Amino acid sequence: MPTPSHPRSISGPINPSMMTDMYEYTMLDATLRDGTANRDCVFEVFTRHLPEGRRYGVVAGIGRLLDELEAFHPSEADLRFLSDRHIVDKETITWLENYHFNGTIRGYREGEAYFPNSPILQVEGTFGECTLLETLILSILNYDSAVAAAASRMTSAAKNRPCMDMGGRRTNEWAAVAAARASIVGGFKGTANLLAAQLYGLTAIGTAAHCFTLVHDSERAAFESQIAALGKNTTLLVDTYNIEEAVRTAVEVAGPELGGVRIDSGDLAALAQRVRNQLDALGAVNTKITVTNDLDEYAIAALQTAPVDSYGVGTQLVTGSGAPTCAMVYKLTERMGAHGVMEPVAKKSKDKATVPGRKLAFRSYEYSLASCEHVIAGSAQALADFAPGEGWKNLLVDYVDHGQIDDQWRGHDAIINARDYHAQSLSELPITAQSLMRGDPVIPTETTVLPQ
Amino acid sequence: MPTPSHPRSISGPINPSMMTDMYEYTMLDATLRDGTANRDCVFEVFTRHLPEGRRYGVVAGIGRLLDELEAFHPSEADLRFLSDRHIVDKETITWLENYHFNGTIRGYREGEAYFPNSPILQVEGTFGECTLLETLILSILNYDSAVAAAASRMTSAAKNRPCMDMGGRRTNEWAAVAAARASIVGGFKGTANLLAAQLYGLTAIGTAAHCFTLVHDSERAAFESQIAALGKNTTLLVDTYNIEEAVRTAVEVAGPELGGVRIDSGDLAALAQRVRNQLDALGAVNTKITVTNDLDEYAIAALQTAPVDSYGVGTQLVTGSGAPTCAMVYKLTERMGAHGVMEPVAKKSKDKATVPGRKLAFRSYEYSLASCEHVIAGSAQALADFAPGEGWKNLLVDYVDHGQIDDQWRGHDAIINARDYHAQSLSELPITAQSLMRGDPVIPTETTVLPQ
Structure with a gap:
């Protein structure tokens, strides 16, 4: 299994520098003219x-973000486009030819739980180099985190039964790749998506669809063909015509060593029980049952007592189970002023005001469970002097140090680590976090602004 | 403005052949072994x-689909991956080395309205070549159509005021490109997304974000900088601090020739009216007002009487305004049997049964408005003999003829044509189609199965 530690960026030779809102470039252009492009900044x-x-x-999405950051260099064609459209002027083109992000990025670990106002990512560098990244950073984090959150809830609902991503066909073809990856962060065990499996070294799953049965002259012929190709340990799809007949045929063809059957329609709880009884009666006691009909975390929870062995999840996974994006924003919180001193800044827009200054973030615990998210804002000096409470967990790690990407946070191993870290993070939250009932964030976020 | 008539596929040198569920390849492998891979098939x-x-x-998405179809050839690395993972055997690798889709695709025009059971796309070819395309076709059509539907509703709600896509940051970075394109099909006038503008020759829009104001020492300095770079016809963002002061400063700096102002927070209807009054009092009677705060079709409709000139739409556009995917499926409806005769096939799964046989599709009209969608299923011979009613519109066009892609359906011009066609298609539906109230499909779909 090819498991490149640094997979090529999924955007490949089309670099991500145009995956950007035009205003990032017009702002770059204007600030290069007036000099503010070179001001040191902190974005959050x-x-x-x-x-x-x-x-x-x-x-979720941190590893992908680091890959894209590395690939973020406008090509000659991109520069020609920016120039031909008069989006930026010649001096800006020259600046872009030499562009490399030399800033510093730190943030929450991939897989970490977050809450309102958690400073999930902090990007430090010049205004010019940081502003170009806004759209890309938000695209990646907003989508990947939405999918990982859905996956996490589904994984909790499934208890120890594995969940598998089968949602690629329900979202954009590239989003499908990101979703497969994010589902693993949220606790899924495999994906149907081959490109995700290829790029990230993930487990690929899947055997056959209804058309496979239909193209054959009989269901028996289809099952025989599948077993000839994939062996008896394969999973046969049994609901094309009549489930009871199909299960009987499946065991006749494969014998009791049949790996599994899949049910993709109808009342899954009732059907799973009937199929389990039938399989057991036929001696196929180790044959697994997979179900795959429009599942979400609630449907999975409702199947807890049904004899199901694994879940294949599609639409609701890749669309974030009702929350297809995360409303993350990227805001300037501190910048160098005219006199060369860093100054906290904030917008005051109604309902969208921001907290000025760079941030630290900690999580405190009571009886080994998280009790509060602490966001500490202030100047670099004030933050350096800040003494966190006893046992507070520091939530920020370093991802990029003055342009140097820390490779431990990307590639296959980083995904598996993020999954394990997420499981750990979730286990440290109050148990109501895993409740599917609607409610408030399971712990509060307290923001403290330190005096200058 | 570069307007390539055949833009490079957005997947670029990473071809889309692995943007596929694994089971498409395992089915290919099993059917190549037993010979059914070569059976002629019709998928729908x-x-x-x-x-x-x-x-x-x-x-929506047809043009993208044709681009991806052309690029769909497993690379050497892909074949090695399929082989190393034992997904297919050597004979299948050889088959894939020579893979080219030689089938025929017809379907609804991009921009066409569709309804439940409309045969949106029909793919004819051998089982092997058609089955490989399932995941990719569904990914593209499901996402792009979801965005186009949302865009269409927003465009209707906006009446003659232009809507602009600003949603890239709220969805996967590649989905953002597809969303920008689909928004145009639905009637949008431009996009903030540079890659979409570059690939498809679309109008790009956007000027500055709050961070641009914040990085400067004053709002006035920011406005001066923007006007120096972009001219007086630019749009200034006026809600970073205090809107009234910002509007005053904006007109002081730019004069009454100021192109526009943007409001991104607060009660947009009330604010737009106050800003309009203020602009008029300052003599800036031609300065436009753009609003951009979490809009959807309902919010846009509520702003009908507010003095707003254009809408920037983000989250709700790229997430399909509550319907981020379309539940489209790809089903085998006819295939050659053991005796070399085409036979209609259908699965009987509970709640998921399909109508066997290939299809024709027509729309009939009463008083110049659509009254019914007619889906006619049957053998090729029966369909050839079928006489549609008078004035019925044939809904199917040819996209690919035995592997030859008809280029009129892709590239920049095809997008603009699809937008115009959509406007036409919508105008021919009963007016309740444009109601934002929930309801049933505006016309019924009648399916007729012709005798063999």
Whole structure:
């Protein structure tokens, strides 16, 4: 199994520098003219609220972001486009020819739970180099985190039964790749998506669709063909015509060593029980049952007592189970002023005001469970002097140091680590986090602004 | 403005052949072994229902699909991956080395309204060549059509005021490109997304964000900088601090020739009216007002009487305004049997049964408005003999003829044509189609199965 530690960026030779809102470039252009492009800045990614009723969010996409950051260099064709459209002037083109992000990025670990106002990512560098990244950073984190949060809830609902991503066909073809990856962060065990499996070294799953049965002259012929190709340990799809007949045929063809059957329609709880009884009666006691009909976390929870062995999840996974994006924003919180001194800044827009200054973030615990998210804002000096409470967990790690990407946070291993870290993070939250009932964030976020 | 008539595929040198569920390849492998891979087949894309409460759907993504179809050839690395993972055997690898889709595709025009059971796309070819395309076709049509439907509703709600896509940051970075394109099909006038503008020759829009104001020492300095770079016809963002002061400063700096102001927070209807009054009092009677705060079709409709000139739409556009996917499926409806004769086939799965046989599709009219969608199923001979009613519109066009892609359906011009066609298609539906109230599909679909 090819498991490249640094997979090529999924955007490949089309670099991500045009996956950007035009205003990032027009702002770059104007600030290069007036000199503010060179001001040191701190930008912060956060969300003002979780999706309605959700108890926690899940950070995902960091590894993809680091890959894209590395690939972020406008090509000659891109520069020609920017020039031909008069989006930027010649001096800006020259600046872009030499562009390399030399700033510093730190943030929450991939897989970490987050809450409203958690400073999920902090990007430090010049205004010019940081502003270009806004759209890309938000695209990646907003989508991947939405999918990981859905996956996390489904994984909790499924208890120890594995969940598998089968949602690629229900979302954009590239989003499908990101969704497969994010589902693993949220606890899924495999994906139907081959490109995700290829790029990230993930487990690929899947055997046959209804058309496979239909193209054959009989269901028996289809099952025989599949077993000839994939062996008896394969999973046969049994609901094309009549499930009871199909199960009987499946065991006749494969014998009791049949790996599994899949049910994709009808009342899954009742059907799973009937199929289990039938399989057991036929001696196929180790044959697994997979179900795959428009599942979400609630449907999975409702199947807890049904004899189901694994879940294949599609639409609701890749669309974030009702919350297809995360409302994360990227805001300037501190910048160098005219006199060369860093100054906290904030917008005062109604309902969209921001907290000025760079941030630290900690999580405190009571009886080994998280009790509060602490966001500490202030100047670099004030933050350096800040003494966190006893046992507070520091939530920020370093991803990029003056342009140097820390490779431990990307590639296959980083995904598996993020999954394990997420499981750990979730286990440290109050148990109500795993409740599917709507409610407030499971712990509060307290923001403290330190005096200058 | 570069307007390539055949833009490079957005997947670029990473071809889309791995953007596929694994089971497409395992089915290919098993059917190549038993010979059924070579059976002629007809697959059909349709949806069993529109998103809840929606009156019509909008076909989108066809041009992208044709681009991806052309690029669909597993690379050497892909073949090695399929082989190393034991997904297919050597004979299948050889088959894939020579793979080229030689089949025929016809379907609804991009921009066409569709309804439950409309045969949106029909793919004819051998089982092997058709089955490989399932995931990719569904990914593209499901996402793009979801965005186009949302865009269409927003465009209707906006009446003659232009809507602009600003949603890239709220969805996967590649989905953002597809969304920008689909928004145009639905009637949008431009996009903030540079890659979409570059690939498809679309109008790009956007000027500055709050961070641009914040990085400067004063709002006045920011406005001066923007006007120096972009001219007086630019749009200034006026809600970073205090809107009234900002508007005054904006007109002081730019004069009454100021192109526009943007409001991104607060009660947009009330603010737009106050800003309009203030601009008029300052003599800036031609300065436009753009609003951009979490808009959807309902919010846009509520702003009908407010003095707003254009809408920037983000989250709700790229997430399909509550319906982020379309539930389209790809089903085998006819295939050659053991005796070399084409036979209609259908699965009987509970709630997921399909109508066997290839299809024709027509729309009939009363008083110049659509009254019924007619789906006619049957053998090729029966369909050839079928005489449609008078004035019925044939809904199917030819996209690919035995592997030859008809280029009129892709590239920049095809997008503009699809937008115009959509406007026409919508105008021919009963006016309740444009109601934002939830309801049933605005016309019924009648399916007729012709005798063999």
